[in-house]
Amino acid sequence: MKKIILLYITIISSLYPQTQKLTLQESIELGLNNSKDLKITQSKLKSSDAKVSEVNSMFFPQLKFTANYTRLSDNVPPFEVTTPFSPVPIKISEPVLNNYYLRLSLQQPLFTGLKLLSSQKAADYNFNAAESDYSKEMNETALNIHSLFWNYYRANEIRNLLKKSLGQIENHLKDTKNYLDNGLTTQNDYLKLQVQYSNTQLQLIEAENNLEVTRAMFNKALGLPLEAKTEIVTDELEVQNINYNSDELIKEAKINRDEIESLSYKLKAAEESIASARSGWFPSVYLSGNYYYSNPNTRFQPLSDKWNDTWDVGVTLSWDVWDWGITSSKTTQAEELSVQTKALLEKLTDNIEIEVYKSYLNLIKSKEKVDVSKLSLNQASENYRITSEKYKEQLATSTDLIDAEISELQAATNLTSSLIEYNLAKVQLHLVIGRRIY
Numbered sequence: 001m002k003k004i005i006l007l008y009i010t011i012i013s014s015l016y017p018q019t020q021k022l023t024l025q026e027s028i029e030l031g032l033n034n035s036k037d038l039k040i041t042q043s044k045l046k047s048s049d050a051k052v053s054e055v056n057s058m059f060f061p062q063l064k065f066t067a068n069y070t071r072l073s074d075n076v077p078p079f080e081v082t083t084p085f086s087p088v089p090i091k092i093s094e095p096v097l098n099n100y101y102l103r104l105s106l107q108q109p110l111f112t113g114l115k116l117l118s119s120q121k122a123a124d125y126n127f128n129a130a131e132s133d134y135s136k137e138m139n140e141t142a143l144n145i146h147s148l149f150w151n152y153y154r155a156n157e158i159r160n161l162l163k164k165s166l167g168q169i170e171n172h173l174k175d176t177k178n179y180l181d182n183g184l185t186t187q188n189d190y191l192k193l194q195v196q197y198s199n200t201q202l203q204l205i206e207a208e209n210n211l212e213v214t215r216a217m218f219n220k221a222l223g224l225p226l227e228a229k230t231e232i233v234t235d236e237l238e239v240q241n242i243n244y245n246s247d248e249l250i251k252e253a254k255i256n257r258d259e260i261e262s263l264s265y266k267l268k269a270a271e272e273s274i275a276s277a278r279s280g281w282f283p284s285v286y287l288s289g290n291y292y293y294s295n296p297n298t299r300f301q302p303l304s305d306k307w308n309d310t311w312d313v314g315v316t317l318s319w320d321v322w323d324w325g326i327t328s329s330k331t332t333q334a335e336e337l338s339v340q341t342k343a344l345l346e347k348l349t350d351n352i353e354i355e356v357y358k359s360y361l362n363l364i365k366s367k368e369k370v371d372v373s374k375l376s377l378n379q380a381s382e383n384y385r386i387t388s389e390k391y392k393e394q395l396a397t398s399t400d401l402i403d404a405e406i407s408e409l410q411a412a413t414n415l416t417s418s419l420i421e422y423n424l425a426k427v428q429l430h431l432v433i434g435r436r437i438y
Contacts, residue, residue: 019229024149027222027232028438031145032138034223041137048123048130055123058116061108068101079302093302100307102293110315113282118275125269132262139258139431142438146427148218150420152232155211157416162204165409169197172401175392189398196402237419239370246360249433253356254349256434263345270338277334280327283319352432359429366422373415380404380411 022030032038076097080089109116173193179185219228254260290312292299297308320327387404390396430437 019231020224021231021233022222023233024146027149027218028142028145030222030224032141032438035141038134038137038141041134045127045130045134048127052120052123052127055116055120059109059120061106064105064107066101066103066105068099070099070101072097072099093304096296096303096305098295098305100295104291106289108287109284110287111283111285113279113284115276115279115284118272118279122269122272122276125265125272129262129265129269132258132265136258136262139437143427143431145221146437147424148214148221149232150424152211152214152218153234154416154420155207155214156232158413159204159207159211161409161412161416162200162207165405166197166200166204168405169193169200172388172391172398173197176398179394184394185398192398192402196405237423239367239419239422242364242367244360244363244429246357249360249429250353250356252435253352253433257352257432258434259348260345260352263341263348267338267341267345270334270341274331274334274338277327277330280320280323280330283317286316286318287313288316289313355432356429359425359432363422363425363429366418366425369418370415370422373411373418377408377411377415380408384408 072095074097076095078094079092081092082089173190176185176190176193180187180190215230216226218232219226219230222230224230291309292311293307293309295307296303296305297310299310300306300308384404384407387396387400391398391401427437
């Protein structure tokens, strides 16, 4: 019996999956963990880190192993010497047709015209820039989740408002039917309410569809299945007094924005690339050493079909005395890249000033819209209450009642939208001044 009950519970659970309730913070954490954009940016960060390791490894000795086998043709003559005292050539050595060559070489850079040092610094700066880009991507991903979360909330609230309005109209229809049966109202008034009921039903259908669409978008952003049964949990929306100063916000943005930090590091990397390009004007000096194990070893004369080992150590200087302007061209390219990056940084700073000021004004506007919407809802609710009471006493027409209901519904919808717009405007402002919103 117990097994049957457990089986029944399992089947019911699979048919009716539990609703997953999520707060804003839980949604952000889940979305950041499953974001495909963040995974791409994280991969770029790892690639940049590998570049740093690559450049650092060039400071250390490079060890190489070489192996070679060569077979000579059979018509190679022996090595002979002819002397004036002997009519017969003196044979020094027989030809060795099978040649084996093993070499272990080591090379240590001593001076590269500051190329390695500049490349190392440039790689470090690019890695720092990649870290800033990753932080920026996290903030932008969090902003998208904020937006989807509150849009989901808006769609749900509007659906609930329409359901509430539909219930009110149903009650009025019942009352009006009683009035009609008792000859206290006209058929026209009753039909007007029925038309309004049908219109509200159509609005509710659209709202239900919009709710499912916003839920699906919310789910995908969090890495959940499209049709997952999610439900958002939030406290009552509040509006705080705005005590921001636009000049202070702009200063904070210039200090905190990841984009400015990233471009600043890229500018430093570009300046180091100039030094790296100029290294072509200087010589390169390397310490090298080799160990040979060969058969025959050419350093042993006369040659013999025998394995011998030798070694050597030396210092090599290499200097491109003339390269037809290659180094100059590379230097010019690096310098122009630095000029471009500096101009981009200045342009970005200008755009951020506009962006911050625009977001600041948008937040003020959103706060004012909330205040007006609250007042409007209070007025509309009171108007609906009075009109409803009058309608019960047959001192108001169904048209008056419908107008009051529509006004209250519109005012409630406007307040919900205004509150969400305010919250998103506040999050947007925090984003543009470089604060973390996750």
